Amino acid sequence: MKFKPTLVASLLAVYVAVPLLFGADNYVMSLVIASLVIGGIALSWALLGNLGGMVSFGHAAFFGVGAYTSAVLSMQYHVPVFAALVLGGAGAVIAALLMLPVLRLRGPYFALAILAYAHIFRIVASEWSSVTGGAAGIGNIPRLPTVLGIDFSSKTGNYLVILTIVLVFALAYALIRRSPHGLALRAMHDSDDATRVVGVNNTLLKGMMLLVSAFMCGVVGAFNAHYINFLEPDYAFSALWVTIPIVAAIFGGYRTITGPLVGAVVVYLVDQLIVKNLLPSGHQMVLGIVLVAMIVASPDGLLALVRKITRKKHAAT
Amino acid sequence: MLQLENVTVRFGGLTAVNNVSLSIGSGDVIGLVGANGAGKTTLFNAISGLVRPTSGKILFNGHDVLRAPMYQRARMGIGRTFQIPQPMHELTVRQNLLVAQRFGTGSVDARRIDDILEFTSLAHKAEHDAATGLALTELKALEVAKALATNPKLLLLDEVLAGLETHGKRRFMHMLKDLHQQFGVGIVIIEHDIDTISNLCQRVAVLNFGGLIAEGTPAEVFSNPAVMESYTGAAHA
Amino acid sequence: MTELILQAVYSGLLQGGSYALIALGLALVFGAMKVINLAHGELVLLSAYIAYTVESKLGWNPMAAIPISVVIVCIASSAVYFVVGRIKTNREINSLTLTYGIGVILTNVILMTWKADVRTTNSTWMQEAIVVGPFYSMRSEVLFFGVSVALIVGLWWWLSRSWYGRAVRAVSSNRDAAKLMGINPGRTELVSFIVAGILAAFAGVALFSYGVITPAYGGVLTVKAFIITVLAGMGSIPGVLIGAILLGVAESLTVTLASSALQELAGMGLFLLVLFVMPNGLFGASRRRG
Numbered sequence: 001m002k003f004k005p006t007l008v009a010s011l012l013a014v015y016v017a018v019p020l021l022f023g024a025d026n027y028v029m030s031l032v033i034a035s036l037v038i039g040g041i042a043l044s045w046a047l048l049g050n051l052g053g054m055v056s057f058g059h060a061a062f063f064g065v066g067a068y069t070s071a072v073l074s075m076q077y078h079v080p081v082f083a084a085l086v087l088g089g090a091g092a093v094i095a096a097l098l099m100l101p102v103l104r105l106r107g108p109y110f111a112l113a114i115l116a117y118a119h120i121f122r123i124v125a126s127e128w129s130s131v132t133g134g135a136a137g138i139g140n141i142p143r144l145p146t147v148l149g150i151d152f153s154s155k156t157g158n159y160l161v162i163l164t165i166v167l168v169f170a171l172a173y174a175l176i177r178r179s180p181h182g183l184a185l186r187a188m189h190d191s192d193d194a195t196r197v198v199g200v201n202n203t204l205l206k207g208m209m210l211l212v213s214a215f216m217c218g219v220v221g222a223f224n225a226h227y228i229n230f231l232e233p234d235y236a237f238s239a240l241w242v243t244i245p246i247v248a249a250i251f252g253g254y255r256t257i258t259g260p261l262v263g264a265v266v267v268y269l270v271d272q273l274i275v276k277n278l279l280p281s282g283h284q285m286v287l288g289i290v291l292v293a294m295i296v297a298s299p300d301g302l303l304a305l306v307r308k309i310t311r312k313k314h315a316a317t
Numbered sequence: 318m319l320q321l322e323n324v325t326v327r328f329g330g331l332t333a334v335n336n337v338s339l340s341i342g343s344g345d346v347i348g349l350v351g352a353n354g355a356g357k358t359t360l361f362n363a364i365s366g367l368v369r370p371t372s373g374k375i376l377f378n379g380h381d382v383l384r385a386p387m388y389q390r391a392r393m394g395i396g397r398t399f400q401i402p403q404p405m406h407e408l409t410v411r412q413n414l415l416v417a418q419r420f421g422t423g424s425v426d427a428r429r430i431d432d433i434l435e436f437t438s439l440a441h442k443a444e445h446d447a448a449t450g451l452a453l454t455e456l457k458a459l460e461v462a463k464a465l466a467t468n469p470k471l472l473l474l475d476e477v478l479a480g481l482e483t484h485g486k487r488r489f490m491h492m493l494k495d496l497h498q499q500f501g502v503g504i505v506i507i508e509h510d511i512d513t514i515s516n517l518c519q520r521v522a523v524l525n526f527g528g529l530i531a532e533g534t535p536a537e538v539f540s541n542p543a544v545m546e547s548y549t550g551a552a553h554a
Numbered sequence: 555m556t557e558l559i560l561q562a563v564y565s566g567l568l569q570g571g572s573y574a575l576i577a578l579g580l581a582l583v584f585g586a587m588k589v590i591n592l593a594h595g596e597l598v599l600l601s602a603y604i605a606y607t608v609e610s611k612l613g614w615n616p617m618a619a620i621p622i623s624v625v626i627v628c629i630a631s632s633a634v635y636f637v638v639g640r641i642k643t644n645r646e647i648n649s650l651t652l653t654y655g656i657g658v659i660l661t662n663v664i665l666m667t668w669k670a671d672v673r674t675t676n677s678t679w680m681q682e683a684i685v686v687g688p689f690y691s692m693r694s695e696v697l698f699f700g701v702s703v704a705l706i707v708g709l710w711w712w713l714s715r716s717w718y719g720r721a722v723r724a725v726s727s728n729r730d731a732a733k734l735m736g737i738n739p740g741r742t743e744l745v746s747f748i749v750a751g752i753l754a755a756f757a758g759v760a761l762f763s764y765g766v767i768t769p770a771y772g773g774v775l776t777v778k779a780f781i782i783t784v785l786a787g788m789g790s791i792p793g794v795l796i797g798a799i800l801l802g803v804a805e806s807l808t809v810t811l812a813s814s815a816l817q818e819l820a821g822m823g824l825f826l827l828v829l830f831v832m833p834n835g836l837f838g839a840s841r842r843r844g
Contacts, residue, residue, distance in 0.1 A: 055650055055651065057650075057654060101829055101830055107650065108650055109784070111650055112590070112776075112777065113825075113829070115773075116781065116821075119774075119818055120819060123815070123816065123818055123819050123822075126815065127816065180415055180419035180420070180425070183405075183408055183412050183415065184419075184420060186406075186407045187406055187407060187413075187416060188405075189406075191406055193367060193387075193399075194403040194405050195405060195420075196366075196387040196391070197387060197388075197397060197399075197464075198417035198463055198467050199388050199389075199391035199417070199420040199467055200388055200420040201386075202388070246654070247655075250651060281666055282662040282663070282666035284658060284661075284662050285662035285663060285666070287655075288662065291652070292652055292656055292659065295641060295648050295652040299643065299644065299648050
């Protein structure tokens with residue numbers, strides 16, 4: 001790995017500068033943490049779309065299952081929180097394993113099948129009261145613990161954890177993308193037979209991407225549970241965890257790795273800081289409008305659009 | 318090495334391959350000829366796994382190949398090229414070979430990839446985008462290169478010469494001859510040009526309307542009146 | 555016990571009629587344009603809320619809302635068509651996210667206009683019990699079942715006899731060949747969206763007349779319609795009707811025998827069952843696979 005100076009500078013900025021500058025302001029930190037949660041989901045969604053070639057409308061399923069798994073394990077089985085986070089991801093992977101049969105479905109069918117699964121998990125969470133607390137939910141979910149003297153339950157602590165989670169996942173995404181598996185995955189969307197005929201097991205690779213995406217989303221969901229300390233089915237499986245990450249990923253450019261993250265921060269902050277004040281009950285409508293506008297104008301994201309416009313300007317001069 | 322026993326492929330009411338039995342040994346170079354639509358590509362599709370035969374058996378080194386999905390047949394050692402080249406999009410030429418090698422053989426050998434690039438005259442285009450940066454000859458060479466990267470024991474070449482002008486053709490034929498000698502693979506080659514076939518192949522099989530109508534040395538086959546009729550009949554059609 | 559079950563089956567059957575309307579709209583657009591309109595459920599919901607407004611603000615019977623609904627929903631549906639038409643690349647995938655976004659917009663428009671409360675009809679005429687043999691139902695259920703069947707028959711006739719109907723079928727099965735025969739796919743697609751809008755309008759009024767509506771219900775409807783199309787398999791109108799009835803009956807039985815909270819689970823369960831056991835649906839043509 002080459003250590004570019006800009007990379008090091010950015011890492012310093014997010015790890016050191018942000019807490020120093022904003023650490024005392026709870027409101028700002030809350031916004032940043034929430035946007036990173038969205039970013040994490042957006043990243044996992046984009047990975048499934050790019051490498052797996054599958055559009056999913058049901059990532060709320062992984063988010064919710066991860067959240068509940070982690071919460072229940074830490075509360076009823078006294079699993080240490082950090083371990084529970086990973087196991088939350090594992091829970092989401094199990095949910096994804098149940099979804100494997102729908103892999104053979106083509107695009108729209110897959111997207112909706114996943115959505116149907118999300119509904120099922122939500123209902124299960126509502127009804128299986130003995131484990132999940134039913135519709136009332138679970139309260140007092142343990143916060144992140146203090147490790148090596150750092151109190152991770154503080155806003156800054158939570159921030160550092162989610163930041164690390166998201167960066168690790170981004171790195172994993174990049175590594176997969178560069179590997180022969182990533183190459184094969186990218187190739188198989190346009191030429192399904194060309195990869196099969198040289199020995200690539202398309203179905204297996206795609207399935208693995210579903211599991212990876214589920215794991216990432218599950219861990220993020222688990223983190224959120226220990227951050228908010230409260231869970232209920234309608235929240236954990238809310239359509240918001242589907243819509244906002246999709247808008248974020250498409251807005252930021254879902255073909256890149258940084259796109260979904262940048263998109264998440266921008267979209268979420270704008271939504272919370274500006275739009276919510278203008279349209280308190282229907283502010284999500286703006287999300288829908290942004291999504292529609294982006295797909296029509298520039299499905300590859302805002303940056304791509306900017307590049308196109310600046311290129312046109314250059315050509316004109 | 319490859320045994321086709323009574324292979325029939327039917328699509329609804331159309332019989333594309335009709336009761337074909339053929340035996341291909343590991344040292345063979347066999348030509349597969351016939352008019353357009355005679356069933357040659359369909360036969361390749363059946364062997365490589367794109368299409369499931371309606372009846373019949375296909376054995377590769379004793380194993381029943383029909384149980385294996387397409388990707389597994391590639392790993393077993395059956396390589397094929399497509400008549401219309403299908404390069405892996407979004408990847409460079411080298412990456413195409415990398416994927417083929419990694420998944421066809423299970424490991425990566427960079428030196429061998431370089432060898433294959435040399436052999437197929439693609440070395441100078443190694444970093445070019447496979448889908449957009451190549452001429453037709455090079456695309457066809459890439460088809461062969463990809464198949465080679467999987468370390469095949471049997472190579473099915475589907476009209477790799479069609480559409481090439483004389484110089485390209487000649488170069489390709491040299492390469493095909495070397496292929497057999499250098500890499501020790503068995504080859505089944507679909508071509509239309511009688512001279513090419515006679516030059517390259519020890520044996521020739523002729524398909525007409527899906528059925529095998531003749532099999533033997535090029536000299537025997539091309540002096541067979543039934544064979545010539547199927548050719549000229551089609552040419553005038 | 556058997557009476558309970560039979561009653562549940564009867565209710566589910568009636569419910570299935572309207573479900574079929576919703577599913578047919580979705581299938582029609584998909585056939586003509588290869589686009590799944592994820593906002594379709596919201597169009598149905600819009601019609602339902604229009605019926606609510608007609609009843610609560612004008613005091614009329616919800617049936618009177620039908621012409622108004624048809625006009626508004628068809629305009630909305632055409633708008634969806636035009637926006638989808640603006641997609642430049644990757645239409646199959648991009649239309650999914652696009653119509654999803656439109657669905658979000660519609661849901662929120664409905665939310666802002668009519669607020670989040672649960673609504674249902676207050677019309678005693680609609681709610682009046684009709685007894686057929688040993689079975690009870692609301693007048694609205696029987697009425698709209700009849701309407702649905704009539705519409706489905708009409709749709710079938712239109713697809714097989716009328717020029718535009720046959721054009722839609724032609725474009726569905728082979729777009730290029732249809733173009734060669736002088737059929738304008740663009741106009742045919744618009745027609746399919748409009749017809750889907752008509753079906754959605756009727757379904758929405760039906761929904762309001764015998765069920766409850768909330769702004770969030772749009773997404774649920776789309777999923778139900780989708781499940782029915784999976785049940786039915788490709789290209790079969792009777793298949794969609796039977797699939798819709800199956801769903802209605804399954805839901806009804808679940809509510810009667812288990813609990814109403816599990817109602818949605820019935821559909822999902824049916825859906826997964828079909829996926830695993832009969833991936834081509836109950837009536838679909840089997841796809842060739844190498």
